[in-house]
Amino acid sequence: MTATLSETATLTKIDIRNVTKDFEVRDTGGAFTALRGVSLDVREGEFLTLVGPSGCGKSTLLDLVAGLTGPTAGEITIDGTPITGPGLDRGIVFQQYALFPWRTALANVVFGLEAKGVPRREREGRAREYLGLVGLTGFEERYPHELSGGMRQRVAIARSLAFDPDVLLMDEPFAALDAQTRESLQEELLGIWGKTGKTVIFITHGIDEAVYLGQRVAVMTSRPGRIKEVVDVSFDSREGDLRADPRFGEYRHHIWTLLRDEVAAAVVQERKVAVPRG
Amino acid sequence: MADVQTGTRRAAGPRDTVWREPAGIGQTRRARPEVVRVASKAIRKSAAIVLLLALWEVLPRLEVFDPVFVPPLSENLAAWYDLLLSGQLLEHFQASLTRSLAGFGLAIVLAIPLGLLIGWYTPVADLLMPLLELFRNTSAVALLPVFILVLGLGETSKITFVLYACSWPILLNTVSGVKTVEPLLIKSARSMGLGPIRLFQKVILPAAVPTIFTGVRLAGAYSILVLLFAEMVGAKAGLGYLIQDSQSSFRITDMYAGIITISVLGLLFNLLLLTVERRFSTWRT
Numbered sequence A: 001m002t003a004t005l006s007e008t009a010t011l012t013k014i015d016i017r018n019v020t021k022d023f024e025v026r027d028t029g030g031a032f033t034a035l036r037g038v039s040l041d042v043r044e045g046e047f048l049t050l051v052g053p054s055g056c057g058k059s060t061l062l063d064l065v066a067g068l069t070g071p072t073a074g075e076i077t078i079d080g081t082p083i084t085g086p087g088l089d090r091g092i093v094f095q096q097y098a099l100f101p102w103r104t105a106l107a108n109v110v111f112g113l114e115a116k117g118v119p120r121r122e123r124e125g126r127a128r129e130y131l132g133l134v135g136l137t138g139f140e141e142r143y144p145h146e147l148s149g150g151m152r153q154r155v156a157i158a159r160s161l162a163f164d165p166d167v168l169l170m171d172e173p174f175a176a177l178d179a180q181t182r183e184s185l186q187e188e189l190l191g192i193w194g195k196t197g198k199t200v201i202f203i204t205h206g207i208d209e210a211v212y213l214g215q216r217v218a219v220m221t222s223r224p225g226r227i228k229e230v231v232d233v234s235f236d237s238r239e240g241d242l243r244a245d246p247r248f249g250e251y252r253h254h255i256w257t258l259l260r261d262e263v264a265a266a267v268v269q270e271r272k273v274a275v276p277r278g
Numbered sequence B: 001m002a003d004v005q006t007g008t009r010r011a012a013g014p015r016d017t018v019w020r021e022p023a024g025i026g027q028t029r030r031a032r033p034e035v036v037r038v039a040s041k042a043i044r045k046s047a048a049i050v051l052l053l054a055l056w057e058v059l060p061r062l063e064v065f066d067p068v069f070v071p072p073l074s075e076n077l078a079a080w081y082d083l084l085l086s087g088q089l090l091e092h093f094q095a096s097l098t099r100s101l102a103g104f105g106l107a108i109v110l111a112i113p114l115g116l117l118i119g120w121y122t123p124v125a126d127l128l129m130p131l132l133e134l135f136r137n138t139s140a141v142a143l144l145p146v147f148i149l150v151l152g153l154g155e156t157s158k159i160t161f162v163l164y165a166c167s168w169p170i171l172l173n174t175v176s177g178v179k180t181v182e183p184l185l186i187k188s189a190r191s192m193g194l195g196p197i198r199l200f201q202k203v204i205l206p207a208a209v210p211t212i213f214t215g216v217r218l219a220g221a222y223s224i225l226v227l228l229f230a231e232m233v234g235a236k237a238g239l240g241y242l243i244q245d246s247q248s249s250f251r252i253t254d255m256y257a258g259i260i261t262i263s264v265l266g267l268l269f270n271l272l273l274l275t276v277e278r279r280f281s282t283w284r285t
């Protein structure tokens, strides 16, 4: 199913056109360019992973797609319409979960449904259903501080899925988890993606994770970030241990090579910033 | 609060040990120390107070203290009982409580909305914060003569005085509660399309409640503290008046009866507010 999707679905869902993002620098009043001339098509229903050196602007790009900030130049469209602000057609999952600590797991999922204006009677049933989908039946009444990191991230995923966005934006959602939990959540996420057919943009630091999850892996340059290359990832079959597939190693090595130069550049850049001028 | 927590944590320890041991002798062997431990803890916690009360009884009788100025505890308690029977205590108690609660209640009603406004709207903060900084650093007690001058010696000046003193902890905690909401939560709510009003109602407000309530609890303690002072300066009723009046007319045991009442009242009030506060912040770890 994965293979057919990537071959047939060529409809553009999100079109990022020549996007530049500057931040104002507080003390000098100058501009700090986080992204410069980013262009990327995200196809309808695809799972796109995004990798790049730290500080290259991945989160910034995700914020732009989410509509939380606007680009300095360029344009982002979703289904052909320019993005002007946040909306429930896009759901975000953050690395630090961002659950409301005063709400139970169930009430956290209900939050998105309230935002969407789902009738009160339907909210709870739907929230339970999505908590079930991420394997949290029985934990509905727990507060976030009573859940493990993996469970919290499941709640966050359930919350984003429950209001049924077309696009799921995920910013290193599994980075804070241990290896086993991460792998089982990766598995579940792929399952959910297969079932729901949502478009996913997934930021990660892990090359393995990027290759394992993504149908395409977009590699960014060091800051100011651009898209360096988009690598098509396709396997003959996703059955069995994908990580043992020789092609997995090839993709992995290719992306690693692309990243290596950028990471080196990023390190040099950081040193330059660290040395005080004048 | 911290005591309670360490208490429960310690209590969990031996139970764990019992769990791992085979049932039978192990349990009975552990059960006795459990009782002893709880009892010894109760003793430890009340020892200082019991000692103070005992000394209060004994030292004046041994004339270590002059029993005229520090009568033995039992005599003070007898005076307290007499005041209770004569209805005087209730009258003073009611007068004080009414003023305290009125000032405290008004402070909650006024300071919370104002604090929310200042915390949320930067222009309002820019406008009011310098003024608030100035007044905050002016002791309420220093302003009491002004209150009396402007509002007279009656109830209005006392309630206003309590209102003024109670407003600060509530106001400042509300402002900081609103300002220190985790930015990621705001970002997350905004990403779900919440506008400013719903963001405030569904994220800012619930996130700030525990901080606000800490301010309310502090204000509760202030309300009794400053009122007492106001009643000592000028009043015809109230526990502060009772204490001051008994002292100046040399009814020393009545004075101590008033002091005992006020400290018990303060203790109970704080306990009540602590209980409510805990209910509001169960989700805080």
Ligand SMILES: Nc1ncnc2c1ncn2[C@@H]1O[C@H](COP(=O)(O)OP(=O)(O)OP(=O)(O)O)[C@@H](O)[C@H]1O
Pocket: A023, A024, A032, A034, A052, A053, A054, A055, A056, A057, A058, A059, A060, A061, A223
């Ligand atoms: N609000 C902001 N104001 C000023 N500078 C910002 C702001 N947000 C991000 N930046 C800067 O923009 C650059 C890109 O940040 P961003 O968070 O997008 O990086 P990232 O690729 O997500 O990094 P990481 O992999 O470490 O999460 C960084 O140098 C950061 O300091």
Ligand SMILES: [Mg+2]
Pocket: A058, A059, A060, A171
């Ligand atoms: Mg980031």
